[in-house]
Amino acid sequence: MSQQHDWRPLEITPESAGVAATPAGLAEFVSDRERISEMLIREKALVFRGFRVDDGTLDSVMDPLLPNRLAYVHGNSPRSKVGSNVYTSTEYPSELTISMHNELSYAYAWPSRLLFFAAHEPTTGGATPVVDGVTWLESLAPEVREAFAGGVRYTQNLHGGAGLGKSWQDTFETDDRADVEVFLKGTEAEWEWLPDGGLRVTQVRPSTVRHPVTGAEVWFNQSDQWHPAALGDDMAAELAQILPEEELPQSVRFADGSPIPAEYVIEVRDKGLEAAVDVDWRTGDLLLIDNVLVAHGRRPFTGPRRILVAMSD
Template sequence: MSKQHGWKPLEITADDAGVDPTPAGLAGFLADTDKISSMLIAEKALVFRGFQVSESTLEPAMDLLLPNRLAYVHGNSPRSKVGSNIYTSTEYPPELTISMHNELSYAHAWPSRLLFFAAHEPTTGGATPVVDGTLWLESLDPAIREAFAGGVRYSQNLHGGRGLGKSWQDTFETGDQAEVEAFLKGTEAEWEWRGDGGLRVTQLRPSTVRHPVTGVEVWFNQSDQWHPAALGDEMAAELAQILPEEELPQSVRFADGSAIPDEYVIEVRDKGLDAAVDVDWHTGDLLLIDNVLVGHGRRPFTGPRRILVAMSD
């Protein structure tokens, strides 16, 4: 695990915990849920190593770490559901870097915890970088922080079965339009059903939030991931030739509707990655993060990397 800027996740082994190096030993250590909660807030991220956990023995630890496991409803990244609110990590091509972000920070509500599990380590690379959200915020140019102070406006075009990006059925895990509308009514979003069977959703969200326990302010938006400039000049140019901004699967502007300069989102992306600490994976590892205090991403990899993800409020 690489360390930068004086912070890194706390690594816990069986020796550290004073228990047997087994799934049962880990479950015994995690049974003191109040202690684990205090550790997570203090350390921001916890790595559990050497407990010989497998997919078939993961459930007891997951139930203790994620007391109210959530579905990935309104999630925008491609992934597969493999169990009871358990998903694969984002299924982007392995040669790509996934920039830093807090899960569902563009949504009306977000999980407070994320748990990652290494079912199969990659052959090379594939670390999950994590970044202290306060450090990320403080690393940005003051002019950029000021420009984002009013928040951001996210727009999604979700197709009805065929098209670029995700369908609204996959995004909301239902084929019932009434269920989608019932969900969106509680999110302060605006939406409209399109004539082609698709759905357009627009949301105004803050660029920073404060942690509900510690009160610290953190960078908390996905403007760089929703902005074509952060995809690279070549990809952005190709998208611009195919579709205007208002027809892209996802796009972002400042809350007042004005365009976010390309250089702003590129700095946000790069500063987050520069400040990140890599968590390298070994089969059986678990990583628990506070989803407000810490952002996460993915490094490129080779080999059959299989990381499972679940979340809790």
């Protein structure tokens, strides 16, 4: 096992940064983009705490941290757009755990950075667990890693406005089929428009990737979140028993089309959560992560938790 197992995000406070405990102080600190980039690659995740950032001052901090803010196009989780490429975090029921994942790791392209902002802390629970991708990969049994070596095949069934899961209009943020086709042509995906107005998208992706700067190999796929055996939602699990696999909102197999054993994805899910470090939220906190080096999830919570997220290439 790597020495990565004792990793945790670096917490930055006004005292450690040597600036005022204000949004302007934080904006001053993060304005040195080269320094922040070096820190993020070295530390993998940064927590900014005690700067009293709120919705009205968020952009002044977000702009230097995310120099090219991206839309959540082709995203598979339910969320709402609340600003200029700013979204609510995944809107799954509060009693559920969201397992570890790298944002858009199933897609042709993914953001390099994610920024989370605690607009309102939860009453209890609701931490964002983060896990070092090297640790997660090394924690898996050799036979699991070998089985996934050829990659995975993801299938999405996106309805046309009414149905289970997300619509293709919400997923691609457009009502124009031509726009969707232009996007998909650049992603090496296969797709077909269905008779009921829906869209089926299939794409083969790697199970691991290497960081473009450090060269570290990390676990980088969402097989457990797309596989019915690892679902924590009873309703979703029951749905998988009722519908054939090819009609589920999303499903996954090995790249060659063979089924992924249930015990493999359960191990992937559980090992990721076991190795994770919780970032507990206080209103005004920000968490910046390298989306390749670090995966994230969500713990169950009570109360009016409101976490916003934005991403950058």
